[in-house]
Amino acid sequence: MSVSHGFNATATARPAPRVAVVTGASSGIGRSTAIQIARRGTGVILTSHGNQAGGRETVSMIEKDGGTAVALPLDVGCSADFPAFRDSVAAALRETWQRESFDFLVNNAGFGQMAMFEDTTEQMFDELVRVLLKGPYFLTQTLLPLLADGGAVINTTSNAARFSGLEAGYSAYGKMKGGLVVLTRYLAKELSARGIRVNSVSPGATRTRIADDAFARHPEVIPPIAARTALGRLGEPEDIGLAIAALLGEEGRWITAQDIEVSGGYNL
Incomplete structure (x- = not known):
């Protein structure tokens, strides 16, 4: 007896690949996160704003590894553009x-700025609100x-919002990141009915282009931090990218409403 083509198609069909949206992935933590997620077989829609060439480079790096990615422009400080971005996604x-639909959202895009109170x-203050708090919200x-349903959200926060990273000059920046931690908990509560997990990751001092590539310009500050x-x-x-990828994966399936510091034990 011959087997119908319809039965064969159903039997051999593979599930649709998972897809993640990662904001601010033209360099640094966002780029690493996009690459680590893609290495786990997840497609990536990544965004960039001031460094769109960097976004395209991230796509090329993912494709070189055999993954699939798309780069889209996005200014997370301009919420009026969000509906058009949703259409692009x-x-x-x-x-x-x-x-x-997509499965994972990583709210990573942002910038660092310090000033004494x-x-x-x-x-x-208003610019920090727009980009670091209002934007992800x-x-x-x-x-x-x-x-x-059953997806996950990760918010990139900072240990500047924790006692371990408390440093003079970051009252405004730390306040926004602390607000994002609180938002994480509320989203975890409200979205749990759909099986969506929401967590945040708080990096410590990390070698990125933040603050106009401060670590490259001032390498003398690295030994005291170490x-x-x-x-x-x-x-x-x-x-940081590895930690985020793990939280999004099966390893993090029973974790929600948590802010996880990833700092190597800063000020421990």
Whole structure:
């Protein structure tokens, strides 16, 4: 008896690949996260703003490893653009993965800026709010209809919002990152009905291009940071990217509403 083609197609069909959206992936932690996620077989929609060439380079790195990625422009400080970005994500999902939804969202895009409390201006404060707090809040809200049930969200925060990373000059920056930690807990509670896990990762001092590539311009600050770190070195983007990828994977399936510091034991 012959077997129908329909039965064969059903029996051999493979599940649709998982897809992640990673903001701010043109370099540093975002790039490492996108690469680590892709190495686990997940497609990546990554964003960049001021460094779109870097975003394309991240795509090339993922493709060289055999993965699939799409780069889209996004300014997380401009929430008026979010509906158009959602449409671009939906189009990329259909065209590249033949999907109507994605599985993981990593709110990573941001910038660092320091000023002593008495020198912090309203302009600086408002810009930090737009990019570090308002942006992730309303971007997640805008993309939520496309986020699949059983998915996961990771917010990149900072140990500047924890006692371990408390340093003079980061009152505004730390406040925004602390607000993102609180948002993480509320999203974990509200989205649990859909099986969506929400966590945050708080990096310590990490070698990225943050603050205008400060570590490259001022290498003399690295030894004191390493001396205050239990594991004896400065963090690397891969350290954070691996942690985020693990939280999104099966290893993190029973973890939600947590803020996990990834700092090598800074100020331990």
